[in-house]
Amino acid sequence: MEPLMQNAECSMQNAEQPDAVNRADREWSRRKVLQLAALGGVSWLTPVAHVLAERAERTPGREPAQSLILLWLAGGPSQLETFDPHPGKDIAGGTTAIGTAVKGIQLAAGYERLAEQMPHASLVRSLVSKEGDHERGSYLVKTGYRPDPTVVHPSVGAICCHQLPVGSTEIPRHISILPNQWPGVGGMLGKQYDAFKCYDPAAKVPDVVAQVSDSRFQRRLDDLAVVEQAFARGRARQAEATLHRSTVENARKMMSSEQLEAFDVKREPRELQQAYGDTPFGRGCLAARRLIEVGVRCVEVTLSGWDSHANNHEIHHNLAVTLDAAIAALLDDLRQRDLLDKTVVLCGGEFGRTPQINRLQGRDHWPHGFSMLLAGGRLRGGVVIGATDPEGGREVESPQQVADLHATVLTALGIDPQHEVLAPVGRPIKFSEGAPIKQLLV
């Protein structure tokens, strides 16, 4: 279960080819696939990804990260009750802060375990956006772009899958655990980069287990060949160009892949499971670690419920219990396994919440200064970027755009944010229009 470091040659071979046919080409010749793609009008096969030749050229021991774990706090967490407390100020509304293992950095009370991990994580406290709506804000934070009626931008996880080598991964490389309405999408890169949706790892992964016995399943597939033959008669090339049969074959391979065990967190030591927390989100985080170990490029784990228009403090207090255990255990676990350098961890939601507390003891949407946590991927730890106004004003110190956050994450993954992809509208679009946050890059 350790195919994380594939040799460069293998990665290069794979990355040269369109994702959809990557595994199929063992049965088909590569030439045939490319011919088909070219002739058959199969224009969805985006000429993938130049290999990241630079990856191999870099200094040994300085390889960029290979995976991304996005801990998505859906609903918009309050910066004041999480990563950006202002204890003693009016806007705190009584929320207290705790010290962390890094001198001078405080977290809101409730994040005691994360506090121990702070040398390995950094905070951006000055993100600003103009999107105060859940759907639009999620789009912005997941893609780095504001919604645009002319194009759907790919989520950062989809970019990872599009750009990073496939290796020997047989399961989907973009996975969303416990998704809400807006999991990561491939957008203009194509549907094959959409996140595969699955739920509490305590339950079975949906749709990967045959509903009949092996022998019956095999019969069904045998029979399918007969029906396929009838359809292909007289339209052999068109039928082939659909790649339907090779997709079925790949799906079947995934069903029998041992890598599926990565979803099964019960295989981990009990103490470790407990450290992550006996919650769907905790199990999701543990599964995320197991998944990146088998070469999954991006795992998004969602913790919902942050939309605290009423009873803000109580809601945040309860969610902190779940989040603190899971994120601290994840960072610690990754580090113990030497995976933290190879994995970028990002934690946050679509916006922050108002410094003012409303009459229902809630906080409303606030995109004018909110926080995100970054860790791993050789990004600098123990750093805080920017600051919000302790009195609750809109002005923030050293404001950062969401696009800058994306450029930072992509850079840590060895992906050039400036790289352009031609959108269906016919205009080139960069992976990110932001600039990496220099203080976070080592």
Next chain:
Amino acid sequence: MRNLLFLVLCCAGLIALGASLSPAPKSPSERELRSLGPLPADLRTTVDRLDAAFHEQWAEIGLTPAQRADDLTIARRLSLALAGTIPSLEEIRWLESLPAERRLDDWLAALFADRRYHDYLAERLARAYVGTQDGPFILFRRRRFVAWLADQLARNRPYNELATDLIAEDGLWTDRPATNFITATIKPDQGPDPNALAARVSRAFLAQRIDCAECHDHPFEHWKQADFQGIAAFFGQTKQRFTGIRDVEGDFQVENRTTGEMETIVPRVPYQPELRSKAGGLRRQLACWVTHPENKAFGRAVANRIWALMFGRPLVEPIDDVPEDDVPAALDILAEDFIAHGYDLRRMIRAIAGSQAFACDSLADSSAADERGEVAQISDDAAASWARFPITRMRPEQVIGGVLQAASLETLDYESHILTRIVRAAGQNEFIQRYGDDGDDEFLPQGGTIPQRLLMMNGKHVTEVTSQNIIRSAATQIALLASTDKLAIETAYLAVLTRRPTQTEADYFTARLADKQDKRSRGQRLEDLYWTLLNSTEFSWNH
């Protein structure tokens, strides 16, 4: 006593089901089917012109069009294109009971009268108008909007009137659903977005991507920033008020991106300014220009979209970027007929459905030649120039619509029991969630994905309709009711693939069903057959 009653009920159910296997089911008379009759002479002329244009094109490239597909294949295409599902066994039996010359006209007539057509087409058009996002909370009611569109389509409202409503209507988005076209673009604290509206109008109604010029002029692009801003300015004073959407007095000001200064933009149309009316509010003036009979782009845009709906692929790609010159002759023939006959969408659909291109088989004439590499290029050209019906991936709604319909021998439509419809709607949404919605760009060529295949092979929807279940599995019903294996196989093929098995297939599955060594029950064998058919390329790709 209760058991007895149950038995009686079961028997009654079985007898009722048995009737649906037999070849004389009811005609859709309850839908007040008005036969369309043969094509009217003027429409016949248009179809002939369409065919002639294609023949000329084919002759030029040296292509022979594929043979005419059989009626069942064409009926399947029409049902998928217009109702988003496949024909039911019941409908197939009805089709086959009609005299050959009336079949497709009556099939279309039935579809036009079918609420499923209104809903399905409304959703397709809504994607061009407002996209798929939920949009601004409370201010935008997508479902209300789609329902309103469906009502307009049910009445076959002239398309120019419909477009005018969308662009120019005032009022509350709940009371005047057309205004959701405007409210969909509202950004928090900002009101309707003139730029987004200019982009929507130019793409949806004119098939022009003027919005590429939103930020600055592109050296090789036809449209300039001033053109874009000129259209946006028509929406510059469109505000959301207590009484809903309405225009207020004032100038439209935008920031000059180079100088940073605010400039006043005057509403201006990018071409043929004489077509703009001087009467009415700004949006009404714009609507008048957009839908004007002499504004060629309007007819072309809708023709390209309806063509895409019918073929799974637009005549000109991408769907919302039709050049000014050098468009396929077919596009203008359709657009001209459309404008000359009251902007009638159904008439345009009939014209396309009646054309030779639509009836072409997706098969090559010579299967032997097809398997040799050298004619490969020819067959690709054939699909590209409509000498063969293109094979395109079905949209998620069509796939789940097909799965649910195949599971039932009777037609699932608005005459179905309300519970059936609720279960169907819930199953459909859940399926699309997992299968992945195509979003606004649904006519882009796309391949299938592994999660989609997993969902079809192992997901609960297909599993439900392929396991022992007398109510929700047609396979179970066929196993119980079909007297011979031959009939059972044929019924399954018709219900799932809308065709009869080939001789090879029939022989193969007859042997499969009769295999004495096999431990599976007859029911299981038919379930397996159903599963197989549902997982074939043929089921998931329109052809």
